[in-house]
Amino acid sequence: MVELLNISTAATTLLVVVIVILSGAAIRRKDKITDLAKQQLHETELEVAFQRKALFESGAVSVTDEEGKIVDVNSKFLDTFGYQRDALIGRHISEFYPENEQTLSREIRAKTRDGRIWSGETHLLRADGSTALTHNTVVPFLDGNNRHIKNLAIRTDISKQKIRDNQKLVTSAFDKMTDAVVLFDPNNFTIIYMNAFALAEHGWSADEAYGTSLWKTRYVSKPTDMNEKCKSINENGKCTARIESETNGKVYDAHSYRVTVSSDTHRILTMFREVTQSVELERERNRLISIITHELRTPLTSIKGALGLLDSCAMGPMPAEAKNLVGIALRNSDRMLDLIAQILEAEKAEHDAGNIPLEPVNLAEVIRSAISANQGYGTELGITFRDPCDTPDLWVNGNERVFQQVLANLMSNAAKFSPSGSTVDIWAERQKDKIVLHVRDQGKGIPSAIQPHLFSRFVKANQEVRGNVHGSGLGLSIVKSQVERLNGSIDYETAENVGTCFRIALPRLQGAQPMGNALQASA
Amino acid sequence: MPDLKRIVHIDDEPDIREIVRMSLSLVGGLDVEQYPSGEDALPVIADAKPDLILLDVMMPNMDGEETYRRIREIPGLENTPIVFMTAKASTTDLASLRELGAVDVLIKPFDPMSLADQVRTIYRNAC
Numbered sequence: 001m002v003e004l005l006n007i008s009t010a011a012t013t014l015l016v017v018v019i020v021i022l023s024g025a026a027i028r029r030k031d032k033i034t035d036l037a038k039q040q041l042h043e044t045e046l047e048v049a050f051q052r053k054a055l056f057e058s059g060a061v062s063v064t065d066e067e068g069k070i071v072d073v074n075s076k077f078l079d080t081f082g083y084q085r086d087a088l089i090g091r092h093i094s095e096f097y098p099e100n101e102q103t104l105s106r107e108i109r110a111k112t113r114d115g116r117i118w119s120g121e122t123h124l125l126r127a128d129g130s131t132a133l134t135h136n137t138v139v140p141f142l143d144g145n146n147r148h149i150k151n152l153a154i155r156t157d158i159s160k161q162k163i164r165d166n167q168k169l170v171t172s173a174f175d176k177m178t179d180a181v182v183l184f185d186p187n188n189f190t191i192i193y194m195n196a197f198a199l200a201e202h203g204w205s206a207d208e209a210y211g212t213s214l215w216k217t218r219y220v221s222k223p224t225d226m227n228e229k230c231k232s233i234n235e236n237g238k239c240t241a242r243i244e245s246e247t248n249g250k251v252y253d254a255h256s257y258r259v260t261v262s263s264d265t266h267r268i269l270t271m272f273r274e275v276t277q278s279v280e281l282e283r284e285r286n287r288l289i290s291i292i293t294h295e296l297r298t299p300l301t302s303i304k305g306a307l308g309l310l311d312s313c314a315m316g317p318m319p320a321e322a323k324n325l326v327g328i329a330l331r332n333s334d335r336m337l338d339l340i341a342q343i344l345e346a347e348k349a350e351h352d353a354g355n356i357p358l359e360p361v362n363l364a365e366v367i368r369s370a371i372s373a374n375q376g377y378g379t380e381l382g383i384t385f386r387d388p389c390d391t392p393d394l395w396v397n398g399n400e401r402v403f404q405q406v407l408a409n410l411m412s413n414a415a416k417f418s419p420s421g422s423t424v425d426i427w428a429e430r431q432k433d434k435i436v437l438h439v440r441d442q443g444k445g446i447p448s449a450i451q452p453h454l455f456s457r458f459v460k461a462n463q464e465v466r467g468n469v470h471g472s473g474l475g476l477s478i479v480k481s482q483v484e485r486l487n488g489s490i491d492y493e494t495a496e497n498v499g500t501c502f503r504i505a506l507p508r509l510q511g512a513q514p515m516g517n518a519l520q521a522s523a
Numbered sequence: 524m525p526d527l528k529r530i531v532h533i534d535d536e537p538d539i540r541e542i543v544r545m546s547l548s549l550v551g552g553l554d555v556e557q558y559p560s561g562e563d564a565l566p567v568i569a570d571a572k573p574d575l576i577l578l579d580v581m582m583p584n585m586d587g588e589e590t591y592r593r594i595r596e597i598p599g600l601e602n603t604p605i606v607f608m609t610a611k612a613s614t615t616d617l618a619s620l621r622e623l624g625a626v627d628v629l630i631k632p633f634d635p636m637s638l639a640d641q642v643r644t645i646y647r648n649a650c
Contacts, residue, residue, distance in 0.1 A: 290611075294581055297610035298536055301632035305542030308635045314550050337632065 059154035060134070064093050066148050068109055080157050082127035093153075098123050098131055112140035113148045124155065133159045171195070180219065180272040183259070189214040189223070192267060219254070219272040221246045226254070233258050233268070242275070250276045289347050296340055304333045342474045345405075346481075356485050360509055361398040363428040363437060364391045369400075370407035371426060377412060382420030385411060389427040394435050395509040398486045406482050407439070409475040410502050414441035418499075435508050440501035446494040455480040455490075527574050527646040529554045533564045533590060534579035534608065542635055543577065543608075551639020561590030569597050575646050576600075577629075580609040580620065591623055604649040606642065608633070 060077035064070050070088045078085060081096075094105040101123055108118045119137040126132055134155040141150045171193070174181045180198035184191050194202075194209040201218065202209070220226055220243055230239040237258040244251050256270040307330045309315060311323065318326070371385045378385050407426065414424040422442040428435055446454060455476050483490045483504050494500040530553055534540050540557045547553045556571045558564035562585055568576075576594065580587035587607055594600050607620045610631040620628050626649040629641065 294610045297631055298539065301610065302536065302538035302542055304632045305539070305546065305635040309542070309545055309550070312550075312636045314545070314636070 059156055062088075062093065062153050062155075064151045064153070066113075066150060068093050068151075071150065077155070080155070081124060081132060084127075087127070096125050098125060108138055109151075112138055112151050115140050115142055115146065115148065121158070122155075132157050133162050177271075179274075181269065182214065182217065182219070182272065183267055183269050184214050186258075186266060186268045189226075191217075198272070218247045218250075219243065219245055219252050226256075230254070230256055242279075243272075250274055251279045285347075289344065292340055292343060297337070300333055300337055300340075304330065304337070307333065342478070346474045346478050356399050356402055358397045358399060358486070360395050361400055361403060363394045363396060363403075363435060366400065366403045366407065367391050367426050367428060367437075370404055370411065373404065374408055374411045374415075378415050378424070381415045381418075382422075383415040383418055384423045385415075386423055386425060387427050388425045389429065391428045394428050394430060396435050396486075396506040397509050398506065402482050402486060406479050406504070407437075409479045410439040413475055414439055414443065414500070417441065417443035419443070430508065431505075433508050434505045437504040437506065438501055440499060442499040445496040445498060446492070446500055451494070454492075525574065525650065527553065527643050529556070529572065529574050530577060530642065531555075531564065531568055531571050531573040531575075532557045532577040533559075533561060533582075533587075534577075535559055535582040536579070539579075539631070543638065546633075546635040546638040547642065550636060551642070553639055553642075561585035561587075561593065564590070565593050565597070568594065569599055572599075573603060575642065575649075576603055576605045577642070578605055578607055578625075580607050580611065580616075588620075588623060591625070595624070604646060606645055 059074075060080040061074040062070055062077055063072040069090055069092055073083075073085065073088055077083075077088075094102060097105040104122060108122075111118045117137065117139050120135075122134055122136045123131045124134050124136075135158050136153055136155045138151050138153040140148055141152065143149050175196035177195060178197055180201060181193075181195040182191060182198055183193035191209050191212050191214060194204070194206065198217075199206060199209060204212075214226070215221055215223065226241065226243075230241050233239040233256055239256050241254045241256070242251065243254050251274070252272045253275050254270050254272050256268050259267045259269050261267055307326055310318065311326050311330055367387050371387065375385055411424060411426065418424060418441045424442075425440045426438065428437045430436075480490055486506060488504050488506040490502060490504050492500055492502045530547060532540065532543050532547070532555055534543065534557070537559070540559070544555050544557060547555045556573070558568070560582055578587050578590060578594075582590070585593075587609075591605055591607075594603070594605065604626040605624070607625045607628045608631060609616065609620070609628060617628050627645045629638075633641070
């Protein structure tokens with residue numbers, strides 16, 4: 001169909017060109033002809049007239065004067081674009097081009113004024129306000145002095161063809177997908193379209209699928225699956241639901257989108273992605289977490305309890321060497337408990353995704369609390385935490401508990417990798433429309449080998465840490481995911497033997513500061 | 524206010540029973556009677572006349588929650604303070620145990636040197 005259209009368009013263009021050449025030749029050579037030539041010219045003019053008639057009947061033709069005002073249109077033009085002749089004559093052709101093609105309209109006129117033919121796709125406003133996509137050939141007419149006197153434009157409405165081409169493109173893209181795509185009517189849940197993957201899964205042809213109830217597919221077997229879980233589609237035009245199919249026992253994530261056909265007609269396009277395996281993995285992960293929480297902590301309770309009783313000499317005095325060994329065992333059981341706690345914390349952060357309540361938080365207070373809460377740990381390692389800028393009140397949308405978790409992780413990391421007697425600075429400042437929170441240490445810097453994976457789980461710097469303090473390699477992974485949940489981003493600068501500075505950029509809270517603070521400020 | 528003297532402890536882990544016994548008895552000076560399961564404890568627990576019951580949550584067959592409900596049906600033990608001990612420390616887990624009626628929940632691992640003091644404080648607050 002596309003090829004036919006192209007051939008037809010090309011033929012029209014050629015026809016127009018032939019007419020113009022012949023017409024132009026006729027005009028220019030009119031004064032020099034002989035009687036014989038007159039006869040030949042008469043025949044040529046008859047031919048031209050015939051071809052012109054054919055042209056006027058086949059395409060939507062408009063004739064404009066040298067200024068671009070419409071002087072004539074054929075009936076095909078009126079039929080195609082829905083105008084009355086009187087509404088067109090005398091008006092400038094550019095008035096019928098959409099706003100974004102005004103420049104193109106000027107370019108066409110400039111080119112044709114130079115006697116050159118223009119051909120290409122343009123839009124034209126229909127009488128009902130809609131826009132038609134046309135293939136347009138504009139041919140200039142020149143007088144004997146090569147002066148541009150008028151344009152003849154012939155248009156073919158290719159809107160429908162273009163839509164069909166686009167539809168083909170979209171369906172061909174859907175057919176390449178390895179997820180099932182189904183378009184259905186939400187009024188009666190009958191299928192309008194299924195992509196190749198979905199058809200193959202059901203062993204249906206496109207014709208067999210058309211008109212079949214959605215409930216006969218392997219994805220959803222009863223209306224409640226879709227209706228109950230997909231109420232939000234009426235509010236925001238899309239929804240995601242996890243559906244456990246009763247037909248084949250598989251689990252699907254159904255991503256649905258409302259497609260508007262006209263003001264009162266809608267369709268639902270749903271992509272069914274099978275997630276059975278990942279759901280199984282998630283269940284397995286939860287089981288593992290349960291094992292970690294209970295099965296590891298329970299024996300550790302016995303180990304730590306027994307060691308604690310020994311260490312306190314509740315069972316009687318111990319030789320110094322034995323007490324030293326018990327101390328080593330106690331520290332390591334504490335370390336294992338910390339690791340378990342961090343793994344649980346990471347899993348909890350993952351599980352809580354999207355469930356963190358956000359509220360106005362003053363970063364100045366967050367920093368003060370964090371320094372106070374973590375200074376004891378810092379002192380053990382000979383580190384001083386301080387706010388070098390005495391951060392002023394800076395409000396962001398966040399969560400106090402999450403900020404404390406993030407800062408505790410960054411501050412303990414900074415302390416672990418900094419030399420005793422050094423300082424770790426924590427401050428916040430405004431940078432354009434962001435608030436940036438900094439944690440800067442004076443440590444050895446982050447080794448370049450681990451930098452690309454720094455925020456991944458279980459990544460640890462192969463550096464000497466002090467005070468026998470070991471990390472789980474989960475801290476920065478937790479920090480990154482928590483920062484992202486606060487709509488922020490994290491990056492860092494590091495230099496060998498100079499230190500590292502982590503920066504957390506957060507959107508500045510728009511509007512007035514919270515009432516409580518405003519009252520305090522004015523008091 | 525009556526003194527806390529006698530505690531019944533139910534836990535399926537023999538090592539933890541031993542640590543708890545030493546912590547409460549040896550360090551804390553309390554009388555402790557222990558059972559490895561709810562099934563073992565229920566027929567005789569009333570005779571022990573406990574002032575307070577320490578109850579593990581995750582036990583095979585009859586878990587801590589079921590054991591709790593059965594104890595409450597035993598005449599004389601309807602109001603005896605029951606404290607759960609658990610390694611499951613999530614907020615949801617703790618909330619559901621308190622909702623059941625436990626006077627408190629102790630998280631494992633616990634400090635063996637201060638367990639008796641913790642239990643005494645819980646007992647005082649519960650009475």
